Amino acid sequence: MKIYLFIVSLFFCGITYSQTSVTGSVKDSKNEPIPGANVKVIGDTSGTVTDADGNFSLSTTKKPPFELEVTSVGFGVKKVNVTSNNQKIAVTLADEETKLDEIVISASRTPERIRESPVTIERMTLRDIKNTTSPTFYEGLENLKEVHFNTSSFNFKSINTRGFATVANTRFMQLVDGMDNSSPALNFNLGNLIGLSDLDVHSVELLPGASSALYGANAFNGILFMNSKNPFEFQGISTYIKRGITNHEVAGTNEFLDFGLRAAWAFTPHFAAKANFTYMRATEWIAADDRDVNGGLVGHANNRNYDGLNFFGDEVSNFLSNVGTISRDGYREQDLNDNEINNLKFDASIHVRPWATSSNQYWKDTEIIAQHKVGLGNTVYQGGSRYALRNFFMSQTRAEIKHKNFFIRGYVSAEDAGDSYDMRFAAININRRAKTDVQWFTDYATAYLQSQIGLGFNGGQADAFARGFATNNITTVPGFPGANPLGLTPLLNGQAQFQPGTPEFVNALADVRSSADVSNGALFKDQSRIWHSDWNYNLRDHISFADIQVGGSFRTYVLDSQGTIFTDFDGPIRYDEYGLYTQFQKKFMEDRLKLTASIRYDKSELFDGQFSPRVSFVYSAGERKNHNFRASFQTGFRNPTTQDLFIGLNVGPRALVGSAASNLTRYSETINVSNAGVLEGNPSTVTLNGVNAYGLSYTSESVQKFLQTQNTNDLATVQQTPLVKPEQVKAFELGYKSRINGFDIDINGYFNIYNDFMSGARVVVPFYGLAGNDITNQANINAINAISRGDRRTYDLYTNTTAVINSYGVGLGLVKKVYKDFELSASYNWAAFDYDETVDPAFRPMFNTPEHRAKFGINNDNLFKNFGFGINGRWWSEYEWTSTFADGTIPSTFVLDAQMSYAIPSIKSVIKLTGSNIGSNDYLQVIGAGRVGQIYTLGITINP
Template identity: 50%
Template sequence: MKRLMFISLMLLGVISYAQTTIQGKVVDENNEPIPGANVVLVGKAEGTTTDFDGNFTFNTSERPPFQLRFTSIGFSDFVASVTSNNQTLSITLKEANTLLDEIVISASRTPERIFESPVSVERFGLKEIKNTTAESFYGGLQNLKGVDINTNSLTFQSINTRGFATFANNRFLQLVDGMDNTAPGLNFVLGNLVGMSELDVQSVEILPGASSALYGAGAFNGILFMNSKNPFDFQGISAYFKGGVTVQDAAGNNFYKDFGVRAAHAFSDRIAVKANLSVLTGEDWHANSIVDLNNPGSDRSNPAYNGLNVYGDEVSTTLNFDAAAGLPTGTVGSAVVSRTGYDEAVLADYGAESVKADFAVHIRPFADDFEIILNSRIGRGTTIYQGANRYAVSGFTMQQHKLELKNKNFFLRGYIVSENSGDAYDTRFAAINVNRAWKSDVQWFTDYASTYIPAYLGGIQQGGLTPEQSSTQAHVAARQAADTGRLMPGTAAFQSAFNQVINNGDLTTGAKFIDKTKFRHINGNYNFAHLIDNWADLQVGGSFREYVLNSQGTIFTDIDGPISYNEYGAYVQLQKKFMDDRLKFTGSARYDKNEFFDGFVSPRVSLAYTAGEDRNHNIRVSVQQGFRNPTTQDLFIGLDAGSAVLVGSAPSNLDRDIRTYNVSQAAQDNLGQPTMVQIVGRAAYENAFSTGSLGAGAPSYVETPLVKPEEITAFEAGYRAQIGKFTIDLSGYYNKYSSFLANTAVAVPFYGETKGIIDGVPGNVDSEGNTIDVDPVQQQRALQALGNGDYRIYQTYTNSDADINSFGGTIGVDTKLGNFDLGVNYTYAELDIDRGLYPDLRTNFNTPKHKVKAHFGNTNLFKNFGFNVNYRWSDSYYWEASFADGDIPAFTVLDAQINYAVPSMKSVFKVGGSNILGDEYYTAIGTGFIGSIYYLSWTINP
């Protein structure tokens, strides 16, 4: 019995000795308690949080001495040393006074303060996410200086920096936990449609401008990094609920809801898991402009009407009424006539949806900083995407699966990204082919002409009308006759034809597009600093990527099977500090090789100097070269977009695109041409007229060089400072582009040869005066093809020899007025190009010259209550894109939110609105006007 009691007492002693208990309180500099602050054992997956009064109790089996890290949104981290059991700690967290002290990784692939970053960088952290006035953290990024967001639809926003943006923004890269979030077949990022839940976002970093030296071909005009929370460090269950309304003149008031949940748990200091789910539904912004693209001042009475958001009316022809009736030329005349179209509202479902889910396992086999991560993400979205046409994207899915090994000195990751277009379809071709399913183009135009001619003659001969009056009445009668029996929206017949068309992937009869493209990627990085006694920061890395294009011939020329190709690269970077660590040198160089092009070296050199007795001024200069590889579509697209046939310029692609066209009766009768001809895509590059010369009435041949990578030389200078309570950050840049990637429109005749034809005159010399071997008969036939209307517009992918430069700058000033946060920033952007020499070059610069943004708020106006207001003003600018061009008027937007924390419920309630002034605006031609969003949110355990 004595032995048993002795053993029991020994065990109790061991247990009590092994249990370390630490208590304390966490307050701010005003001695106010900080509820919900995280208390974490440094190096371990153990921790707790403070209660409503800022108190905490932490129990651990770890023996002192050890350290505890204290963190809370809006405050600087603090590490306290624990030296004995039952120790009581009094912790005061200081508010993060300056954004320049925040740590970023993206600029140099190593942790460093924004203050010392060698290039411009913007950061959006936990505090900014909590206080954003936008309905989502992603929308809140548009309040950062130098950052543009073009709103395509409710769930699809496209981020860009320093100009040259469309919704298909393949100049801007987005990485989610190191994975490229680009849709493989579409070649651009779909915003956060299939991205990351805001509950799991730890920080967002944006690098404006070229970053090819470290990140390769995709990092041409900027990069966005989204970094998620590690389940070892951020544990527990959190959730948010948002509800509200979207308000738009065209769509009315519609309910909007968003829900998300995150669960994370560390089972030990060796294994942790997390899972996220978020679901958003709402009504998309309706696009209902009926502006006539060909004649903006006219209306639907125009026989050649082509409405901006009206589709099917792109199908048009010139009807020669005299020839059709066998009358002398000039009796009735001729006119351009288009088929009657359908409004977008009857062709697209405006229900918007975004569903995102991910799961990750984090393993630390040695309970140290070496970590193995298995991560899978899948997103599904329904939205409207605007490219060459407006696409109803329904059930689009994208998956990412990653295996990563890393510690503080290296990472090695491999991942795959795949997409499935789901039930997506082209609204323009849906309208065109519903019309054709009811009545062929030939029959419709025949019916039109056979009614117009007698109506016109009758109006003059019997009605006593003037030719203009008679023509107007005759066109109305002709359209009514040709449209008799037309399929009308809302009827079973229309719906049946519509369903057949949108489920048919052949664009000659259907509208569905199929895309199951994917890419595989592996990349790694090693920092040798610890091996060279931290003499310098020396990093090496590289990457390899393989594309597998699979659209079954609906987008790419892959009708015979998937198309594969690859690219790879490697880089080195050296960072070294001199002069008492005041001068920082950064030098980088990267080599990249795409299998279709020569290798390219991208160097970057930067110098940054920290000045001032308090080291509170930083001046930096940098120069770097970058490049952008042609995209998968630039290389292998083969798509009839209606207004033009798009043919990629990979050498193996030129003979893949083969199309059949009907030849005019005149060519059959007078030239002996067959009824149909086949045109190979190569003709667009080697046997075509420039469309500009056709418009000038002087047809001239053009040979289009095959596409090659675009290059940039970027110069940047900047200044950062902390002067009292004022934080100043300004930068300026100058970019020089060469081999600028561009599209050209050419006219391909169905017969004849264009080479040697200049200003409408056949010849035997080329544009440079060199003698060439040509057949005058075939040249004449090419000109006759134009006269007979026997040609097709093609879009080619090439490079411009124009000197294109852009320059601009940003300045931001932030300060605190008492407990109030106040900031304002200004962005300037300018394009430099000789329009006189290159009037037809489409650069798609698409950014305002001037932008002003400001914010004002207080995270703790009174106990647990905060607010924030964001203001944005954008100058007018010209939008240029394949769908349509036009002027974007200047606009002003005001967003605001108030929030109230309930610590006892571990909850934050927020009421807010975006565009609360209600002035609708748009950022691109063809999209719906952006209205207002008003929301109420409840976030639990944020």
């Protein structure tokens, strides 16, 4: 309480400080206003940006005379003398590329030039957004040198920086106007499904490395900041509409629509409001990979236990004596959902500046904001299974007080899964509505054995006949007289498998989508929430020798899936975490050397507290201080996510069991034992829980090898899987930024050391016997028999590897303005990792990042009067993808995007034609997801 009283007293102490106000305008050489230009007081942290008309207003505690520095992308630096209070100035910037002088805030929570940033930082400006070659600004982020996308769906893209990421990138944080827009239940961001409209984006900043020292546990491998336009500074009604087509090898050619509307107005100097609405509709990149999940041959004709990657229902299998393991027929993923995706976003906010016209300059720019955001629609998410998110809904409600020296923010994120369902269980239970598993396998076994005895069939012939009999009640045999030469009677007459598109199939799909019980349905429920508050105070008006900040945050998780995702069948699960931090920043050696030091303490009620220190140095060499060298060291940590702790999810062939101690007994399932196992005296059903899963078991890899070799020595036993705990990273980074002979150069190198790296462990528990490979031990023999017969359960568990993981990489970026207004850019990234595999042979790193990536861009937004164009290309090398859903190889790929634009100044509009993945085949970014096709759009934006 004393700390908070002290902070409040500091707020009011600021009233006694005198202020100097400066207003003005910034224009280019053609007398056109420059929106978004940075205006900074030299020798102070005070600064602002120009509004849509190029106007600005700022206050500072410095007394005249002093200098302002004005910069904007594409223009030279201009310094202006301020000699009196309330001075009005007019600034004209000359054309020159000066990306290194842009002002950023995210790296240190205070305004600073990008070249002085203590860590690697990428930025997308208003100009970049206008000139992006992608359909939206968010997709355009993939052209930043540090970004690689993992595409799960047409409208669900996950940002990957520096590796160790699946679609569910829980090591990366995404903030929209300061709000973490990750899913409350899943703990990772949902792309731009509840983000910003292209019309409302003011700036985007990306920190690709660890940022825990200022932003807490989830900012472990990067953080993205998306900042919207303020209605006081960007007023009017703006709109865009984009129409086009998508082209895809599986989905075909389909229509694409994207529409947006923004309205903002400052009604008085004290009150402003804005609202945004966007709607996008398209056809899904249909996933149709028919490869066998276990690496076997494709199709049941070649593989009795076939389990197709994007076929569902064929996960149900059984071991039959003298036959082997047999799986049921499945359905294509594309038959289990309508493949129509859409996304609607709406947000509205009111902004109040109570003292806008006050003579008290300290409080003059204070702003109070109340905002509500919603996002809803349809998409596909890939985790342990493939999930059709239908009519999902997520909202965020924020209240914030902002001042140049502090902010206090609180918000709540809430979601509703709507009519979302697991496509794997949809297929499994549609099959069961046609014929139960017992009926199907009994019919198969009967037909298989009778065809061998009565017709002399070999194994392949018997399998084909038995599958037709069990799946479709086919009794005829080519070459044998009569409709039923064996006199077989199926256990179920009529249609034994519903065909897609038939009324029976449609009704069965609707039925399973309405039930949340995985034994007969596929629906999952989720109404989870996150309550979050954070604050920051900069002591610059009270302490002059250095820039010092203090801040903190508090968060409450409320998990409410009604037992369909988490083990919250008896009520919501709640837990809290909080954090406190401080940062010290000071310049030495005539402002050439900048030291930044910070430390943060975070505590979750489920784990011990963690300290995250960071220290960095930036040295500006050269007469113009244009050679900027930086070095930083920081530690970071990541708490286990809600899924890591409390998930209890049956995904068919496996079950996901969270690692919280209380979760082990909360999760349980009852499973049928095979006929062969029952004949040996074992019970017909077995009940397993998380204690069994984390207890004595076999590694999944060793079981797969044993099933191929039948050599019991290949079986590896896990005595006990440790419960998950926070992971740690030590991050070292070196960098250099400069402008040499017109080239903007950015080089960085990093080395990360991970301890207690969180990973998944896939284990197999036998239904009976005791896991082991001693063939003289009867309990081990029983367990080996259970494994061979399929009397086993596979679990995906959450734990930490004992191996030390190292990741490292290098990034190089070049930008050069050449003939007239042509801008060329190029970048290269190298990323790799290593660890001692002998320490933990079962560890699955899920790095999922190309070792080599190269990108280039050619842009000219003034090729001739009102006409501009841009081209972006990106290439990555082949790499291995691993995840809880599927593993495989992502091939080397080159992608080319382009745009042409024509401005109509009389109506303040731009007509733009874009093409994505031009002239190339569909490409893959996630094993199990649909390949990415081509998008061509023609749109008009009216933006006064």
